[in-house]
Amino acid sequence: MASTTSSDQILFFDIALGQPIRPAAPNPWKSRYALNFKRANFVTKWVDLPDITQTRKSLGADPVRFFADGEPFYTLPVVQDTSTGEVVGDSFDIAVYLDKKYSGRPKLFNHSIGLYKAFNAHIDSIFPSGGILFSQCFPFTPANEEQMKAEFCRRAGVKSWDQLNVSGEERRKVVTAYEVSLGEAAKYFQFSDGPFIGGKEADYADIIIGGWLMFLSQVLPEWEEIRTWHGGVWGKLHDALEPYRGT
Template sequence: MDTSKPILFYDIASGPPATCFAPNPWKTRYALNFKGVNYQTEWVELPDVTGVRKRLGAPPNRTHRDGSAFYTLPVIHDLSTGDIVGDSLEIAQYLDKTYPDGPSLFPHGSTVSHDAKGLNILVDTLFTQHVVLFIHGMPLNPATAKASKATFCERAGVDDWEKLTVRGEERAKVLNSFKQALGNLADLYKKNTEGPFLEGATPSYADLIVGAWLSFAKATSKEWEDIQTWHNGIFGKLHQALEKYAEIN
C-alpha cells in the first residue's frame, strides 16, 4: 500500500473562509489527526453534498422522515487503497484497521470503545434534541446560505427557517434542559478521576464523538462560554484537551 497518497476527506464548508463546523465531519477530522495519517480536506458547499456523494458512489447511510435518501458528510476516499467510506463511525473503524500503527481509536480492553455505536447514538441524540440552540449560529457561506437553510428545513420537516431557533424564555428553558442532559454525560466522565478523557489521560473515539459536538457548539452557540464551565468545567477541559487533534489539513 502506497501510504504517500493522501486520504481525501470531504467536509461541509463554512465561511468564507472555509473551515470545519459540522459535528459528524468533526468526528472524522479528530480521528484522522489522532491517527496521524496523511489526508487533505475537500470542502463541499452544503447544497452540493448530495451530488458529491453520488459522484463518489457513497450510498446514503440515513433517510429523511419520508423514507427518501439522506445524503450527508463525512466521506473519505483513501487514494492508497481506493476505498470509499461514508459514515463517521465506519471511517474510524476503517482507520484503525487499515492504519494499525500509532494510537488506537478503539483500544483493546476499553469499556467505552466496546459500545462506541451506542455512545454515538446517545451523544448524537442528546445534542440533536437541543439543536435549536445552535442552528441559527452556523457559519453558512452567504453565497449558498439560502439553499443551505432550505436544506436544513427539509431535514427538520419544517417550512420556515425561523422555526429552527428559540429565543427569550423558551431559549432559557431549552438551555436548562441541555445543561441537565449534559449532566448525565458528565457523570460518565466523573467515573475516572484522572481525566480529562473517559478513561483517563488517553482519548479514544468515544471522546472524539463528544468533542465533535462540543466543537459544533463552540462554532454556533452564543452560550459557549457558559457551556464550557458547566459541571465543574468537564466539557471545557475536554474540548481544550482535544485541540491538539483539531488541525485542518
Template sequence: MSTDSQIVFYDIASNAPLRTFAPNPFKTRYALNFKKVAYRTHAIDMPDIAEARLKLNAPANRTLPDGSAYHTLPLIHDQFTGSVIGDSFEIALYLDKTYPDGPQLFRPGTVGLTAALNSRVDGLFTKYVALSDSMPFPPESKDRINKIFAARFGLKDLDSMKMSASAREAMFVEFEHALGEFAKAYRHVGGTTDYVWRPSGTAAEQAQNQGREEVGPWLDGDGPAYADFIVGAWLGHMAESMPKEDLARVRSWHGGLWARIHDALEPWREMR
C-alpha cells in the same frame, strides 16, 4: 502518487476561514489527525453534497421524513486502496483496520461499547442542537441551505424553528441537567438512583461510589480514544456554532468539565 493526498477528506464548507463545524465531520477530523495518516481536506458546499457522494458511488446515509435519501458528510476517499467510506463511525473503524501502525482509535474490545456511546451522545446533543443556531455556512449558500434544513425537518421554512427568549432559556436549563447526568460517566459513577442532576452531585445517601476526584478530560485512560472524539465533536460544533455568550455558559458548567475536554482536544483539530 504523492503521500500528501493519499486520503481525501470531504468536509462541509464553512465561511472564511475554512474550518470544521459539523459534529460528524469533526469526529473524522479528530480521527484522521490522531491516526497521523496523510490526508487533505476537500470542502463541499452543503447543497452539493449529494452530487459529490453520487459521483463517488457513496449511498445516502440518512433518510428525510418523506422517505427520500439525505446525503451528508463526512466521507473519505482513500486513493491508495480505492476505498470510499461515507459514515464517521465506519471511517474510524476503517482507519484502525487499514492503518494499524498508528495510534488506535478503539481500545481492545470496545467497538460495541463505543458504538453505544456514539448513539447516546448523538441523541443527547441532537435534542438541544437548536441552541447552536449560528452555524458558519458560506453566506452565498444560506438560502439554498435553509431549504435543505426545512426539508430535513419536514417544515415549510426555518422561521417556525425560531425560539422565544423564554423557550431558549428553558432549553438551556434542561441541557445543563442532561449534561450533568452525562458528566457522571467522567466521574465513573452510575447515578442509578438519583436521575436528576444537581450542582452538589448525587445525594450522599444514594451514592454507592464517590468516583474519581479529578474529572476529565478523558473518559478512560491517560489519553483520548474515539469515544472522547465523539464527545469532543459535539463540543467543537458548539464552539463554532453558538453565540459566544452561550458557549461561555456551557463551558462553565459542571466545574468547567466541557471546557477542559474541548481544550484538551485542540492538538487534533488541525486543518490539513
C-alpha cells in the same frame, strides 16, 4: 495534514461552512479528529452544502442516514483512500478503517468496537436535543445561505427560518433543559481523573463527544457557559483535544 496529493493519501470530504470556510459539523469533526489522532496523510476536499448529494453519489458512497419518511439524507464525511480506491462514508466506519490502516500508531479503539458503536449512538441521541438552539448562529456560506435555509425549513416541515429560532426568556428555558440533557453524557466522566473519559489518554470515545463540542463551539453563543457545565468537563475535554484539531 498533507497539502498535496500522493499515491498513499486520504481524501477527506468535509462540509464547507462559514466565511472564511471552516469545519463545523459534528460528524466530520469526529473524522477530522480521528485522522489527526492517527497522524494520517490526508487532504481536505471542501464541499458546499448544495453539492453534497452529487459529490457523495459520484464517489459511490451509499447514504447511511435517512429521514423519517425513508428519504435518503446525503451528508458527509466521506473519505477515499488513494492507495486502494476504497471509499468509506460514515464517521464511525471511517474511524474503524483508520485504526486498521494505521495499526502501528496509537489506537482509537481500546475496547470492543461494539461498545464504542453503542456509545456513539447514545451520544448522538443526547447532543442533538438542543437542536432549536443551533439555528441562530449556524455558519452558512453566504453564497448558498438562502437556498439552504429554505431546504432546512422543508426538512423540518416549517414555513420560515424564524420558526427554527428561539430567543429571550424562551431560549433560556431551552438552554437550561439542554444542560440537564448533557448531564446524561457527563456521567461518563464521573470516575475519571480526566480530562478524558479514560483518564489521561484519549481514544475514540472522547472524539465522539469532541466532535459535538466543536460543533457547539461554532453555533452556540452560550458556548463559554456550556464549557463550565457539570464541573467543567466539556471545557476540559474540548481543550485537551486541541492537539488533534489540525487544519
